[in-house]
Amino acid sequence: MSVTNAPNILKNKTFLYLTEFFAGMSVMAVELGASRLLAPYFSSSQIVWTIIIGTIMIAMALGNIYGGRSADRNPDPGRLYTRMLIAAVWIAAIPVVGKYIILGISALLIFSVSSNFLIVAAFAACMVIFVFPLFLLGTVTPSLAKYTVGNLEESGKVVGTLGAFNTIGSIIGTFVPTFVTIPSVGTSVTFLIFAGILLALAIAYFISAGKAQGKAAGALVCYLLCCILGYSDSFAFWESGLTYEGESVYNYLQVKENDRSVILSTNVLFGVQSLYMKEGGLTGMYYDYAMAAPLMVEGKSPRDCSVLILGMGTGTYATQCRKYYGDMDIAGVEIDDKITALAREYFSLPEDVPVTTYDGRAFLNAVDEKYDVIMVDAYQDITIPFQMSSVEFFTLVKEHLAPGGVMVVNMSMRGSGQGNINQCLSDTISAVFGEVYTVEVTGSTNRELFASDNVDMIANLETGRALLEDESLYAMMERAAGALTKYQPGNYILTDDKAPVELLGMRVIDELIGAEVAFYKAIYEEKGIEGLINAF
Numbered sequence: 001m002s003v004t005n006a007p008n009i010l011k012n013k014t015f016l017y018l019t020e021f022f023a024g025m026s027v028m029a030v031e032l033g034a035s036r037l038l039a040p041y042f043s044s045s046q047i048v049w050t051i052i053i054g055t056i057m058i059a060m061a062l063g064n065i066y067g068g069r070s071a072d073r074n075p076d077p078g079r080l081y082t083r084m085l086i087a088a089v090w091i092a093a094i095p096v097v098g099k100y101i102i103l104g105i106s107a108l109l110i111f112s113v114s115s116n117f118l119i120v121a122a123f124a125a126c127m128v129i130f131v132f133p134l135f136l137l138g139t140v141t142p143s144l145a146k147y148t149v150g151n152l153e154e155s156g157k158v159v160g161t162l163g164a165f166n167t168i169g170s171i172i173g174t175f176v177p178t179f180v181t182i183p184s185v186g187t188s189v190t191f192l193i194f195a196g197i198l199l200a201l202a203i204a205y206f207i208s209a210g211k212a213q214g215k216a217a218g219a220l221v222c223y224l225l226c227c228i229l230g231y232s233d234s235f236a237f238w239e240s241g242l243t244y245e246g247e248s249v250y251n252y253l254q255v256k257e258n259d260r261s262v263i264l265s266t267n268v269l270f271g272v273q274s275l276y277m278k279e280g281g282l283t284g285m286y287y288d289y290a291m292a293a294p295l296m297v298e299g300k301s302p303r304d305c306s307v308l309i310l311g312m313g314t315g316t317y318a319t320q321c322r323k324y325y326g327d328m329d330i331a332g333v334e335i336d337d338k339i340t341a342l343a344r345e346y347f348s349l350p351e352d353v354p355v356t357t358y359d360g361r362a363f364l365n366a367v368d369e370k371y372d373v374i375m376v377d378a379y380q381d382i383t384i385p386f387q388m389s390s391v392e393f394f395t396l397v398k399e400h401l402a403p404g405g406v407m408v409v410n411m412s413m414r415g416s417g418q419g420n421i422n423q424c425l426s427d428t429i430s431a432v433f434g435e436v437y438t439v440e441v442t443g444s445t446n447r448e449l450f451a452s453d454n455v456d457m458i459a460n461l462e463t464g465r466a467l468l469e470d471e472s473l474y475a476m477m478e479r480a481a482g483a484l485t486k487y488q489p490g491n492y493i494l495t496d497d498k499a500p501v502e503l504l505g506m507r508v509i510d511e512l513i514g515a516e517v518a519f520y521k522a523i524y525e526e527k528g529i530e531g532l533i534n535a536f
Contacts, residue, residue, distance in 0.1 A: 013158075015205070016148050017165045022197050023084075023140040024169030025176075029194040030091060030137075031056050032177040034130050036187040037094065040235040040252035040267055041102050042122040045383040045502040051119065055126040056134050063138015070139065071146035078209060080143040084202040085219040087136040092195035092223045095188035095230030098129050117510055137198075141166060183249055188230055199223050243346065248338035255346050262346050264314050264339070273379075274314035274339075276347040280323060282476055286446040287317050289439055289480045290375060290408045291473065293450060294325060295464030296457040297372045298404025302464065303328060308371040308400070310360035310388070311378035314342060315349035322350060324473050332356070333363045361387050361396065370402040377410040386499040389425060393496075394432040398453075406457060407433070409449040419492050421504035422447055430489030437484045445508075448480075449487070458484065 034052050035044060042048050070079060102125045109121050141162060148158045173194075181190040199219060206216040235252055236245065243262070244255035251266040261283075264274040275283045282288045294302035302325035309317055312332030321328050332355040334340050340357065343349040356363060360378050374397055378388045387393060397407050409429065411422050426449060430436045433451035437458065440447055450457065461481055468474040494501070 013148050016144050019201055020144055020162050021165040021169040022201060023137050024166035025173030026194045026198055027137050028170045028173030029177045033187055033190050036182060037098050038122055042118050043383050047502045048122050051122050051126055055131055059131040059134035060138040063135040064142055067139025068142035071143045075146050077147050081202040081205040083136040083139055084198050087133040088195045088198035089219050089222045090133040091191055092226035094191050096226050099235055101129055115510055118506055186247055192227055248336050250336045274316050282472055286410050286441045286448055287320055288476050289441055289448040290317060292461055292477055292480050293373045293406045293408040295461045296406045298454050298460060300372060305372035307373045309375045312355050314347035317375055318353050324470055333358055333360050335359050361393055364396045364400055370400055372402050372405045374407045379412050383505050384501045386501050389501050390494050390496045390499050391428050391431055394429050398432055404454045406450055406452045411447045421508055424492040424494050426487050427490045427492040428494045430487060431493055436487040438487050439480055439483045
């Protein structure tokens with residue numbers, strides 16, 4: 001179709017350039033939305049990001065090929081804008097059905113995939129949910145090149161301008177979801193906003209062309225239905241009575257509450273990230289074991305120790321230290337300010353405990369203070385930030401310990417086999433500190449590690465424990481001290497250059513999933529679907 005025969009809206013090419021701009025913006029917005037849709041179920045690790053980027057690149061490449069060939073066969077802009085209608089409706093439907101598709105795929109694969117479950121499930125979910133609409137958007141650029149190039153003399157200029165509009169749109173589409181729409185209105189509405197933009201462009205074309213208006217009206221009705229049904233920020237849709245559910249720049253956030261406790265989770269399917277006991281007392285979790293660290297410090301009572309918590313969360317450790325050891329000098333670092341706000345609102349974190357919104361390693365690089373105890377509890381979701389797992393990081397922690405000080409590290413995934421994630425972390429820490437002890441947390445997959453250059457740290461624990469007045473804490477410290485084991489280091493050292501913590505973590509998660517579903521898998525293999533349903 002030549003420009004002279006095109007609808008009026010296309011004749012000055014501005015509308016085509018706007019189409020390119022908003023298509024580029026929408027691709028990036030959908031990519032970022034994909035990461036937020038998948039993260040509560042599969043984590044936000046580099047592995048998941050690799051899967052998202054890879055599948056989207058596949059979709060765009062196939063779309064480029066198809067779009068170019070389609071435009072050569074039939075250079076009718078109506079075909080492109082029809083594809084945009086379909087893409088818009090599909091993207092708008094993601095908030096309605098996306099989470100059900102994710103769980104449905106996971107349920108199917110969990111009985112058939114024996115290794116790399118999260119990787120396979122995340123890849124399958126990406127392929128089913130995102131490849132088709134992004135394939136359609138991938139047809140935009142080659143199609144527009146066909147429609148906008150009027151003669152060979154201007155082809156380079158026109159194609160370059162199209163590329164520039166696409167790139168600028170992609171840049172804006174990267175920043176707007178991350179810093180504006182997702183934090184303010186959530187992932188679901190973000191999908192709906194960008195689907196609406198694509199829909200508006202397509203409808204504007206069909207109105208101008210005076211054709212296919214019934215098609216456009218049908219797409220609009222579908223979009224409005226998705227707006228009604230898809231406006232939900234609930235990822236754990238099977239849960240009822242949640243105290244809070246929302247999103248931040250970094251995390252999916254869920255607060256549950258019962259008569260005894262308040263719990264924070266940053267992943268729908270795995271784990272408890274923070275816990276507050278309403279009536280006081282110990283939590284029964286790894287925080288209790290970590291209470292041994294102030295007792296290990298040389299020459300100081302716990303009350304006089306200064307404590308830094310990297311990965312403050314909702315402040316469970318700080319709250320417990322204050323309860324049992326008195327008015328300690330405690331400071332925290334937490335990268336997610338929404339978690340800190342939840343800590344103040346739901347978890348009774350004292351107002352006089354300062355929390356800096358920053359990355360833990362960047363914080364250490366920025367301050368000169370030294371601390372008697374540094375707790376490293378920096379798991380993000382179900383992964384470890386690689387920059388907080390290397391020998392360089394633990395060296396930095398050591399430089400910020402006062403003489404006789406102690407570092408305590410929470411390792412939440414207890415792996416098996418040579419070179420598992422806990423062995424790598426423990427070997428790395430042993431390359432920095434002279435004394436390293438570990439203890440398994442009863443009833444969980446956690447392991448606590450205590451490290452210092454003070455050879456008397458265990459003797460200090462015994463001395464300090466004998467002076468404790470609270471019976472429950474005394475019993476807890478007696479149990480922890482009795483289970484402490486001096487770590488025998490190996491050669492699995494993580495560095496800033498090489499720290500494959502995502503892969504190591506995924507191996508442990510595979511083991512955990514395998515152990516959890518072994519019972520149901522046996523029922524399925526013996527009695528089939530009917531037996532499995534009856535088991536529930």
